[in-house]
Amino acid sequence: MTSDLLARRARVMGPNVPTFYDTPVHLVRGEGVWLWDADGRKYLDCYNNVAHVGHCHPHVVEAIARQAAVLNTHTRYLHETILDYSERLTATLSHDLDQMIMVCTGSEANDIALRMAQAVTGKTGIIATDNTYHGNTLATSQLSTRRPPIGGYPAHVRLVPAPDSVRPVGGTIEGQAQAFAEHIARAIAELEAEGCGFSGFMLCPSFANEGFPRLDPGFLDPAVEVIRKAGGLVLCDEVQPGFGRIGETFWGHDWMGFAPDVVTVGKPMANGHPVAAVIARPDVMAAFRTAFGYFNTFGGNPVSCAAAMATLDVIERESLQDNARAVGAYALDRLHRISHPLKAEARGTGLFFGIEFTHDDGSPATEFTREVVEYMRENGVLMNRIGREMNTLKMRPPLPFSKENADLAIDTLEAALQEVPYG
Amino acid sequence: MTSDLLARRARVMGPNVPTFYDTPVHLVRGEGVWLWDADGRKYLDCYNNVAHVGHCHPHVVEAIARQAAVLNTHTRYLHETILDYSERLTATLSHDLDQMIMVCTGSEANDIALRMAQAVTGKTGIIATDNTYHGNTLATSQLSTRRPPIGGYPAHVRLVPAPDSVRPVGGTIEGQAQAFAEHIARAIAELEAEGCGFSGFMLCPSFANEGFPRLDPGFLDPAVEVIRKAGGLVLCDEVQPGFGRIGETFWGHDWMGFAPDVVTVGKPMANGHPVAAVIARPDVMAAFRTAFGYFNTFGGNPVSCAAAMATLDVIERESLQDNARAVGAYALDRLHRISHPLKAEARGTGLFFGIEFTHDDGSPATEFTREVVEYMRENGVLMNRIGREMNTLKMRPPLPFSKENADLAIDTLEAALQEVPYG
The missing domain is CATH 3.40.640.10 (Type I PLP-dependent aspartate aminotransferase-like (Major domain))
Known part of the structure; x- marks a missing residue:
C-alpha cells in the first residue's frame, strides 16, 4: 500500500523527502522505456535520464x-x-x-x-x-x-x-x-x-x-x-x-x-x-x-x-544518439503543432523537450502545468516540469525512445490539454 | 605489464594518483580473503575493509x-x-x-x-x-x-x-x-x-x-x-x-x-x-x-x-562479528608475543590490529615500517601502515579472516622482522 510506504518513509527517512506526483508511484519493475508499479500498471517513462540506454538493459x-x-x-x-x-x-x-x-x-x-x-x-x-x-x-x-x-x-x-x-x-x-x-x-x-x-x-x-x-x-x-x-x-x-x-x-x-x-x-x-x-x-x-x-x-x-x-x-x-536526434526532431515537430491558449513555447534538442505554459498576461501557468503532469501520470505517462516557476513541461526519456513512444506521450498530452481546465 | 599500466594511468588520470607499494599490484581476481594478480600470483588480503564479507561474495x-x-x-x-x-x-x-x-x-x-x-x-x-x-x-x-x-x-x-x-x-x-x-x-x-x-x-x-x-x-x-x-x-x-x-x-x-x-x-x-x-x-x-x-x-x-x-x-x-572478535583476539595475542627491538606497541580491537615501531630514542621507525610492508607484499601478504609518521603496521582484513589466515600473515610478518634491517 502506498500510504503504508509513505508512513514507513516518514518514520525512517524523516520529513521533507522529495517525491514525484500527488500520489507517488510505487515502482517494482523497469524494462527499456517502460516502468511497472506494484498494481501491475505500466508507465511510459518520459523523464528518467539515469536509465539512459533503457531500464535494466x-x-x-x-x-x-x-x-x-x-x-x-x-x-x-x-x-x-x-x-x-x-x-x-x-x-x-x-x-x-x-x-x-x-x-x-x-x-x-x-x-x-x-x-x-x-x-x-x-x-x-x-x-x-x-x-x-x-x-x-x-x-x-x-x-x-x-x-x-x-x-x-x-x-x-x-x-x-x-x-x-x-x-x-x-x-x-x-x-x-x-x-x-x-x-x-x-x-x-x-x-x-x-x-x-x-x-x-x-x-x-x-x-x-x-x-x-x-x-x-x-x-x-x-x-x-x-x-x-x-x-x-x-x-x-x-x-x-x-x-x-x-x-x-x-x-x-x-x-x-x-x-x-x-x-x-x-x-x-x-x-x-x-x-x-x-x-x-x-x-x-x-x-x-x-x-x-x-x-x-x-x-x-x-x-x-x-x-x-x-x-x-x-x-x-544501438545508434542511440541518432535515435535521439531523429525522434527528438519528430516529437518537437508535433509539439510545435500543438495549439493551446496557454502555450508560450515548445522547445528542445534531441530527447530533451517540452512546452512552456503562460497565462494571457505572461504570468507563468504553474498550477496548470502541475495538473498536466498529474494527468499524464494518471494516464500512464511519466514526465515532469521545470523552469523558474515550474511552468515548463519537461520530457527527457531514456534514449531508446521510439516514434511510437513519442506518439503515445504526445497523444496523451493532447488529451491532457483538452481535459485540464485553464480558466 | 605493470609499467605500461602506470604509463597509461599517468596519461589518462594525471599526476599524483595514489597507489600502494613501490611496484603497485595489478589485480585481476578476488575471492574471500584472497586476491590474484595478472601473473597468477595469490595474495592474502589483510587490508581491504571494503570487501567486508570477502571479495566477490x-x-x-x-x-x-x-x-x-x-x-x-x-x-x-x-x-x-x-x-x-x-x-x-x-x-x-x-x-x-x-x-x-x-x-x-x-x-x-x-x-x-x-x-x-x-x-x-x-x-x-x-x-x-x-x-x-x-x-x-x-x-x-x-x-x-x-x-x-x-x-x-x-x-x-x-x-x-x-x-x-x-x-x-x-x-x-x-x-x-x-x-x-x-x-x-x-x-x-x-x-x-x-x-x-x-x-x-x-x-x-x-x-x-x-x-x-x-x-x-x-x-x-x-x-x-x-x-x-x-x-x-x-x-x-x-x-x-x-x-x-x-x-x-x-x-x-x-x-x-x-x-x-x-x-x-x-x-x-x-x-x-x-x-x-x-x-x-x-x-x-x-x-x-x-x-x-x-x-x-x-x-x-x-x-x-x-x-x-x-x-x-x-x-x-556467517557470524562475522564473532569471527572478528575471536580471530582478532588470537592475532593480537600473537602480535603481543612478538619481540623486536623496534616494537613500541602491538594493539588492536577485533579485525583491526597492528604494531607500532619506534627507534631507541622514541623516534618513529617510518622507513623500517615501510620496508616491512614492502616485504609482506613481496611475500604475498597485503597490509599497510598508518599513524602520524606512518610507523604503525595496519591490518584490517575482510571479516571472514580465519586463524589460519592470521597465522600466515603473522608468520610472514615474523620473517619480515628477521629480514628487514633496522640498524
Missing part, C-alpha cells in the same frame, strides 16, 4: 554481474578497466579534455570541478545562474538556487540571471547573449572587489534546470570571452545533456560551440550504477592533483567501469 | 545481479528496498539513531553530517583531530589533515591533538582523556571568539586514521561532556570500525561507550558497491531535512539497497 546488467563476480576493488591497485574506459570516453571529447577522475556522483564531480578552478587560479570566487542546481554537497549547494544552501550564499558566490527564451535577460532575444555576458562581467568585478577573486563559471550547456531555454549555438561566446579575459575557468556540467541525449552532438558544449576547461558527467554514465567523472585538460588536472591528493574509494572500481563501458557500448551499437 | 553478487535486472531507479518513486534496509540497519543502533539518508560515499555522508550540526546549532565551527581524514569533498577535506584542503584550513575549523597510546596527549596515558577534552574546550572557546560558534566534533571512534591508539572504553566521556555542554553535536564517523569489524560490538561508539548524535557509514556497507549513509536522531534529521531539500539521484536505489542488505545477511549468517 541486459548488456549493462550482464557487465555488472560478470565483473562483480570477478573483482571489485579500488584504484590504489592497478586494473585495466578504468584505463580502457577513460581512454574511450576522453576520445569523445576535443579541446584537450584528455584526463579524468572517476567518482560516484555528479555532486562529487562538480565539487572537484570547483576546486580545479580554485587550484588553477588561486581564487575562490565562482559564478552560476540564479535558477540552477549543481549538486548536494556543501560546496556545490552554495551555487544551487533550486535547493538553496544552509546558512545562505557565501561571499565568494555570485548568481547571474539565467537565460530564458520567453522572458530573455536584457529584454530581447537578440540582446540576450550580450546581456548575459555583461551580468557575468559585473559579477566578476564584484568578486574581485570582495577580495576573493574569480575562479570560474559553472554552467549546464543546455541550461537544463533553468528550463532548457531555446538558445542558438554561439549564444555563450560573449560570456566565454568575458570569463577567459578575467582568467576564470569554464566548468561545464554535462550531467543532463551529455552522452548523446541532445542528438546533434554527443556533448552539450559541442552543440553550443564552446571549449570548456572542465567537463563533469554523471547520471546517465552507467545507466544507474553510481558513476560520475570530472574530465579536464592535463594542465588543469595537474594543478588539482598537485594541490590535493584526491582519492575516491569507490570511484573507478572495476564494476563501475564495466557498467560505464557497457553503457557506451549500447549507445554506439 | 556470491550472496552479494547475486543480490546485485538480481535487482539490477529488475529495477534500478531513484527514491522520488517509492520502493520497499530502502525501507527494509533502513529499518534493519537502524535496529542495530541505540541512542534514538532511527532515521537515515542513503548516499554513495562516506565523503557524501560526512559532508551531510557537518551540515546536520550546522542546521541544529545555527553555527559553523567544527573540530576534528589533527591527524585524520573524513572525506574528499571540499567541506570534508577542510577537516582532514591526511589530505589537506586546497587553500588551507578555514577559520571555522579547529584541529586538536589526536589521541596516541605511545606519545599520549598531555604526556601521560592516565591524563590523556582529560587533556584531550581540554584541547577541545580550548578549540570551542577559539571558535566562539572567532564568531562562527561551535557546531560539533567529528571523530572516528577507533581513531583509525590517527593510528588506532589503544584507548579504554570511556576514554571519550570527558570530551563528550565538554561538547554537549557547549551545545555541539558528536558526529561519529564509523566508516572504518562499523559493521562488526571490532568484534566486541557492532559499532565503534558502542565499544567506546558514548552516544553520538549522528553516525556515518560507508566503505564496508555493501561490500564494494558505492553505498554509504548518514544515520541520525529524528530531531537532528528534521533540522537538516527542513533546512535543506536533500536528494541524491543514486543514493538508496534498489540495487544499492539489495547489495547492502545482502552484506548484512552475510555478516549475520
